[in-house]
Amino acid sequence: MRFQILGPVRVWQGTSDVRLGPPKQRTLLALLLAHAGQPVPLHGIVDALWHEDPPATAVNVIHRHVAALRKMLEPGLSSGTASNRLVRVSGGYALLTASDELDLLQFRTLREDAHRLAQQGDRVKAVELLVEALDLWRGPAASGIPPEVRALPVFTAIDDEHVVAVKDAAAYVPTAGAALTERVLVTLRQAASHHPFDEALQARLIEVLAAAGRQAEALETYQVVRARIADEIGLEPGPELREAQRGALGQSHRPQPAAPTTSTAEPAPVGTGAANQVYPAQLPRDLGAFTGRGAELDRLDSLVPAPSEPAQAVVLSGMAGVGKTTLAVHWANRLAPHFPDGQVYVDLRGFHLSGAAMSTAEALRALLDAFGVPVGDIPAALPAQATTYRSLLAGRRVLVVLDNARDSEQVRPLLPAPHGCLAVVTSRHQLQGLMAVEGAHSVTLSPLEKSEARGLLARRLGQERIEREEDATAEIINLCERLPLALAIVSARAALNPGYPLAAIADELRTSHGSLDAFTGEPPLADARCVFSWSYRALTPEAARLFRLLALHPGPDCSVAAAASLTATRPRQVRPQLTELVRAHLLFENEPGRFSSHSLLRAYAAELVDELDTPGDITATTTRVLDHYLHSAHAAETVLAPHRERITLRRPAVHTLPERFPDQRTAADWFDRERPVLLTAVEQDSRRGDGIFSWQLAAVLELYLDRNGRWQQQRTVQTTAITAAQRGGNLLGQAHGHRALGFALSRLAQWEGADEHLQRALQLFEELGDAHGQARVHRYGAFVANQHGRHADALDHYRLAQEFYRSAGHLNGEASVHNEVGWTYLLMGEYGKAIDECSRSLAIHQETGDPNGEAAAWDSLGVTHHRLGHHERALSSFRHALELYRRIRDSYLEADTLVHIADTRLAMGRADSAGRTLRQALGILEHIDHPAAEGVRTKLLEID
Structure with missing residues (x-):
């Protein structure tokens, strides 16, 4: 035992x-x-x-x-x-x-x-x-x-x-x-x-960091500890901490001595036991002043499975601010001893203002990480991640809290399967899919009963204070509409000011025109101004201005560079202001260098902007931040596809700081990270601005959205851009929007709409005398024709595209058309002509140094040799293409080439090798959430 x-x-x-x-x-x-x-x-x-x-x-x-x-x-x-x-x-x-x-x-x-x-x-x-x-x-x-x-x-x-x-x-x-x-x-x-206040322990940390050669981190730790002690206790560091700091200052960066050779055993993973298992304990801290919810807790307790019973899922649903997360965390902490193999917590961000919810793959990675699975051992493919997760929990009794879920599909792969496990899910939606398919239980939360609301205030403020002002207490409860979040905010204000009469707080809430009423709606569009103002008034003027201006930022989160453009400062100047807002809980640093705030705080900031900033300042700030994203996106696209024709932008507004990208990986990562912001910026300018930013940003985003298979988003963005350009009477913007929308609709097999928009784009580019624009429309028209087997029509389109590129002196455009003509001949079965055209394309791209075009030509040659049965030559061509696509970080076309390699290996009778290659391609496509993943899954099933 x-x-x-x-x-x-x-x-x-x-x-x-x-x-x-x-x-x-x-x-x-x-x-x-x-x-x-x-x-x-x-x-x-x-x-x-x-x-x-x-x-x-x-x-x-x-x-x-x-x-x-x-x-x-x-x-x-x-x-x-x-x-x-x-x-x-x-x-x-x-x-x-x-x-x-x-x-x-x-x-x-x-x-x-x-x-x-x-x-x-x-x-x-x-x-x-x-x-x-x-x-x-x-x-x-x-x-x-x-x-x-x-x-x-x-x-x-x-x-x-x-x-x-x-x-x-x-x-x-x-x-x-x-x-x-x-x-x-x-x-x-x-x-x-x-x-945090054990000075001896903090001193040991500083000493070990310094001894490990991490002098900068050691000195930074000392400054953090020193500031914490000064802020919380009002004292200076003691002798042990000061001595540790002096040691760190004098520590050289000499390498640490190697471990003696007398012990050759590998160290066990940190945090594991004899069985090499990790037992995570990730539950957030339980709220000390939790009160009420007796009926709900009784209901929840009845749903806890015994170790021998099937796993259960419980969904806590209700309106925003009703206390779903608070109840889930409280209940989970009560249950923790019954789940000794681990308690994990994941915020799924399902109802973020931007709609930028955590993907299922990201959530699975977080869960696997919680159980100590090394990053390098986590599979790339979503199904493989889910399988690893299920295998990891086999035979274990685990509690999983999934907070802020968007919908049933986001949650389903995250539910634990072993007997005795429990998943607690919170969501603003009822998640009927989980109830219907997974047999989940539902507990819907309503605002607190009046007695429970009074109990919440009594726990936080003391029974004596509540009894002393019963009428004011009742009014506060009514003004907050018994919503836990609103009551918590008000009680925090009262607790920090014990001499402040509750009647004065009630009066302040009453005279603020019922701002807490906004907590009853979803999504919330206003907030308790009087409550948020208590934090706002304590800010320095610079941080207060940044807080207001962040309401003009278009997306769900903001980088340091974007914040600098907002405020017309430099990054090093805006960082202290961001730190101040984070410390005041008016901003959250979701990940290093990226900041967001609650939607209620954004609404409050927007009201402050309208009240305190002039229309001229608001216009200038909006222009700077939109210029920041437009010029940054333009720079990123230029790095990703330097030889592609693109629009010309005017110079950015003064004090705008666009991002710069040293290589294609950095540019692609930036697009991935900023995509929600960029999409919101297109919509925001279309709705509030003159529409120029909207259509230009949509034009810059076209290639990225197409390559990553985000064709529905492309349709939305380009439709918005067309509307904006039409409102401003901008023909060039309309032409770019119709062309991109037509191609997106062809990707979605909506052929009638595709033809209509491509024809309109061609008319507009002709009217404008834009040869580049006409050439690309004809290339898109050829794509549509090939999709319908009208190869002769496709060749006519390509002939016209070649003429336009030639007249514009665009050699790389001509080379790309040669490759696409070769692909058309391949579809027609005329492989000799296909090889001639693709080889011509390859030679030009190599001469001009265009790796994108060169990779495409190699891939086309590979498919042609595959059709001819020249399998080794096909594989050689595909390897060239694959190396180039990986170098330029084009994930989709890398996966596409891997599929072609698998096809050739299958034709050579190498089914095992083909399967491994297809799984590699599937992992990439699932990672970028590309629609082509479904076709690869089908191929794998046929092989298996």
């Missing part, structure tokens, strides 16, 4: 997890384990289990729990037989365990051995033993039992032992080598984050 108390309380009989019974029985077991074989007096058990006011039957209840524990720990024990495990001694009880049965005893033994070895001078082995000891920890001792019991000295002392062990490991590690240093650093960082 094995016992765990360093984390959730657990007991194993062999490999089976033993059920520990009701909460008080689990608490009694924790108390006995914490004393590690020493007697616990009966009065101490009573005090721990009831804390205060124990019932008259307390001793009898304890005896019943002792009897149940004995039966659990010694199943074969007959009635009336003395227990060898849970024994009655000197007015109390003791639980007897061997030193290798209880993790606490193992931990202490390892610590003692490490201390002895360190005294003998073998600090390397001492660190190894301390790391082994620290690996036994799964979280705070006896986590999951009631907080008032966890606060007893016997448990806090165990937690203190953990901190001391971390400090000891940090003290010994400078001589232990790089591998052990990294492992200690992980634990040291975690401990330092949980004990």
Whole structure:
């Protein structure tokens, strides 16, 4: 039998997890384990289990729990037989365990051995033993039992032992080598984050960072700790911290000594146990002032599956601000002890203002990461990720919290399958698909009852204050419409100002024209101005201006460079303002260098802009930020396809800072990251501006959206751009929009609409005398003709395109047409002509240095040789194309070429190799969410 108390309380009989019974029985077991074989007096058990006011039957209840524990720990024990495990001694009880049965005893033994070895001078082995000891920890001792019991000295002392062990490991590690240093650093960082005011611990972190050659990080850590102590406590750092800083300042960047060769064993992964499993504990902190929801909690408790029962999914749905996440986190923390193999949390961002929800693939990667799967071992393909996730959870009892889900499809692959597992999903939608297909249970939340709302305020502000101003309390509840989020904001204001009358707060809410009414709508368009103003007024003027101007930013999140363009400053000047807003909780840094805010805060900022900034300032700011994205996108497209014809832009507005891209990978990554912002910018300018930005940005986005298979988005963007250009009477904008929309519709097999828009584009480009525009329209027309088998019409289109390119002196355009003519001959079965045309295209592209065109020509030649049965020559051509597409980071065409390679290998009878190549292509297409993935899946099924 094995016992765990360093984390959730657990007991194993062999490999089976033993059920520990009701909460008080689990608490009694924790108390006995914490004393590690020493007697616990009966009065101490009573005090721990009831804390205060124990019932008259307390001793009898304890005896019943002792009897149940004995039966659990010694199943074969007959009635009336003395227990060898849970024994009655000197007015109390003791639980007897061997030193290798209880993790606490193992931990202490390892610590003692490490201390002895360190005294003998073998600090390397001492660190190894301390790391082994620290690996036994799964979280705070006896986590999951009631907080008032966890606060007893016997448990806090165990937690203190953990901190001391971390400090000891940090003290010994400078001589232990790089591998052990990294492992200690992980634990040291975690401990330092949980004990931010333990100066000795923070000093050890600084010392180890400096000893590892990370002097800059060590000094930055000191500054962070120093600022925290000054802000929170009002003191300067003590001597240990100051000494650590001096050591970091004087530390040279010499390489660390290698670990001695006497130990060749590979270190176990950090945070894993003997079975090499990670036990994540990711639940957000439970709200201390949580109150109410009694009926909902009773309903939820009834849905928890037993270990032997099928996995369950529970959906918490309701309007914005109703407290779905708060209830989910509270309930999950209550349930944590029942799910000892892990509790994970993922915010799916399903209702972000921009609509930029987390993809299922991204969520699966987060879940796999939580269980310690190395990034390099996570498959690229979504189905493979889901399979890995399901396999990882097999035989485990895990709680998964999926917050802010968009729809059923986003959630379904994330649900755990093993018996005894539970998924808690929150969403503004009911997710009927999960109920119908997965059998999920639904709990719909409404605003709090008046008594619950009053209880929430009483928990936060104190019962006496509430009773002293009953009328004001009732009015605040009514003005907040019993919505938890609104009540929490108001109570935070009142708690920070204990002398401020509640009647004054009620009056402020009343005179602000019912701004909290906006919490009842979805999505919210306004907010409690009077409440947000309390944070806004505390900002410096520069940060306040940035907060307002961010309301003019078009997208879901904002980069530092975009914020600099907004404010007409430099990045180094705007960074401190962004940091100030983050600290004031008016902005969130979702990932390094990218910032967003709650939709209610954006609405408040928009009102402030209209009130405090002049129309001229608003116009100038909007122009700068749109110029930032337009010129950045233009620069990125130029890097990705330098030889493609493109529109000419006017110079950006003064103080605009467009991005610059050193290579194609950086440019492609920027497009991927900024796509939601760019799409929103097109729509915003079409709706509010003169439409020039709208159609120009849409024209710049055309290639990116087409290559990545985002044809529905292309249709939306180009339709918006056409409307904007028509409103402004801009023929060139209309021409570009009709051309791109026609091609997008052809991708979607909407042929009638495609022909109509391409014809209109051709008329407009003819009217404008734009040879480049006419040439590309004819190329698109040829594509449509080939799709319908009208190859002669396609060749006519290509002949005209060649003439237009020739008249414009666009050699690369001519070369691209040669390749497309060759592809048309390939479709016609005239392979000799196909090879001639594609070879001519290849030679020109090589001469002009156009890797995009060269790769396309190689791919076309490969397909032609494949049709002729020249398989080795085909593979050689495809390899050239594949190398170029990877170099220029064109993911879709890389996958397309991989499919062609697989076709050739299949024709050569190499089915296994073809299958591997198709899976590689499928992984790429699924990663970029390309529609072509479905065709590759079909090919794989045919092979398998």
